[in-house]
Amino acid sequence: MNLLDDLNPEQLAAVTLPDEPALILAGAGSGKTRVLTTRIAWLIQNGRVGPAGVLAVTFTNKAAREMLSRIESMLPINPRGMWIGTFHGLCNRLLRAHHRDANLPPTFQILDVQDQLSSIKRLVKAGNVDEERCPPRDLQYFINGAKESGQRAAQISGAGHDKLWVELYAAYDAQCQKEGSVDFAELLLRSVELLTRHEALREHYQHRFRHILVDEFQDTNTLQYRWLKLLAGKSGPIFAVGDDDQSIYRFRGANVGNMADFQREYNVQHVIKLEQNYRSHGNILDAANQLIGNNTRRMGKRLWTDAGAGEPLRLFEAGSDGLEAAWIVDEVRDQHRQGARLSEIAILYRANAQSRVIEHALFNAGLSYRVYGGLRFFERAEVKHALAYLRLIANTDDDVSFARIINFPARGIGARSVEQLQSAARAAGSSLFAAIATVDGRAAASFAQFAVLINGLRENAPHMSLSDLVSETLERTGLTNHYRNERDGADRVENLAELVNAAAGFVVEADPGAPAPAPEAGPAEASPAMVEHDLLHAFLAHAALEAGDNQASQGQDALQLMTVHAAKGLEFDTVFLTGLEEGLFPHENSLSEADGLEEERRLMYVAITRARKRLNLSFAQSRMLHGQTRYGMRSRFVEELPEKSVKALTPRLRGGFATAAQGGWPAMGSGAAPRAEVPGAAGAAGAADTHGLRIGQGVRHAKFGDGVVVRLQGSGNDARAQINFGSFGVKELLLTVAKLQPV
DNA sequence: GGAGACTGCGTTTTT
């Protein structure tokens, strides 16, 4: 079968573009991955490029794997010569190959978010910095933000309060350098600096990579785009695939502007729009199109389908979040009875906190479900402890790991002793591990014993298989025993056993990429801190870069619960989109940010376009959030859907509502919090003079439009009501004055 | 050193 069979004209055009910079605007469900992979296969099949000349980059390991396996199925070649991976994975590869030029030890460790935070905490403590003035989390955010915009501490002009932060940024980098560790943003920045500085290397790769393909281009940040440009060179053929309407990661640095910049900087001649959707029925697409049409800054795109209109969207108004969940349970049961697989049904929500109520209802109904998001395998505490031991074995300079396990399992080394060790290390300019020999406090013996333990493992390590080394480490450090003796430790013991399995099954993919011009630096001296065990080093990098699955109870047919963000790129026959309330979706916090509402709308667009056949929308009059019951109005996004595509399952209890673009769902906690009555029950304060109003009732105000009664208090001339006017916020009105009409 | 009380906080998240 020909590669190009069954492609539509636009897909075909994209796949067979000449070797020029190109931008593909690929709408949801338009066959984006297919175009990307077929493009690569076509280029190779037609001899336009060899596998080694291809670089394809994605954001997630999952997407990279998917791409690889699809290419494998299309071509009878071993795709290992290609550089296909995540930005971070490819940077890791680059830096390992050129560690000397990048000024890194050959076995540098990768810090994940937690590691980075504890590293920063250590730094802040050591520097006697007031943690109030400099919360480690904020500093972490600051450092990552700076790195992602390509700035080193020296390049930031820090004045006043910022000065301390900039200093700490510099100190953090120095600490990482000393310990031989690299955080996620550093992988990118270091690579960019390497390529910028090292002309021969840059030219080597620019010559090598004849085709650079980028997935989800709208999600790239400034630094990632710079990285691409360095590898591509002036005219390099970058094949960028993206969808500005699905840009939902601005909050973590993604810059949609890269699409326009790319178009301009490379004078892109070919912008191809993929607008035919192969996923959803017409009503669903109509809803998506109409909704996203409310955004102003778009590149412009309109999805269409050959499929029929299908069923209308269904809209359900629930009295409370609990009732919303109960409705979902009923609907799911119906569908299940009619033969739908649970795994083809997704329940989506804006924020993770919303899942609890739904989980509760599903659990009681005996419906199996799987929640995405949450701790993943390599992020679990017990696994991280085990990895910390392995990392210390691999490299005794790794202070992050040292600090994590020096007293875990407990071996009588308290905080004071560790502090002593830390100042000793600082004074000597050595690692914590090396400083052990210099301390003579009361914990000296414990420290020495720890050193013996680690050194013993280090001596044996080079002669052991990886899995033997892991299991030996787990036993000799007492880690497994520690959890065996813990009441609820069974799961953790199991995870540790799983780690041994993972080690046993770990094979390093040899790096076939012709690595680079000969380095000009002197001989690489292996630091005595490093243990020789290539597989171990590769395994540790793998663990950091690929955190593994969440709780994968795969194989079982289960409902899929996740945030809308997590659902991006996925599709389901049936989707329940829940919590469509002002303040929640769009989220109140987004309204104060520039472009915040539009990003929320894009998020809604992503949510809608996940559904193939059935899309159920729901919202609740009241919702328990942060321990308080909040009364919300239905989301403006519901109003933005085409009426003819939406079927309301519940009578409209309240009239239309205010559409002002400002305001939101102000925290009602300020002042008096409404009590948690069920809407429709009698008013709150016992003696309240209600003027015929009830909590949860809809009312209309001349100026503020429609709202919901949130609280009633006082009586006589002092009778007041708090009313949530959606985008106008919550107002407290005197009932003797305000002209309120029930609706 | 560790269990239990106490405080504060609470979008979205991959690598």
Next chain:
DNA sequence: CGCAGTCTCC
């Protein structure tokens, strides 16, 4: 409300 992180006391 539910949690994570900190503090206190044994």
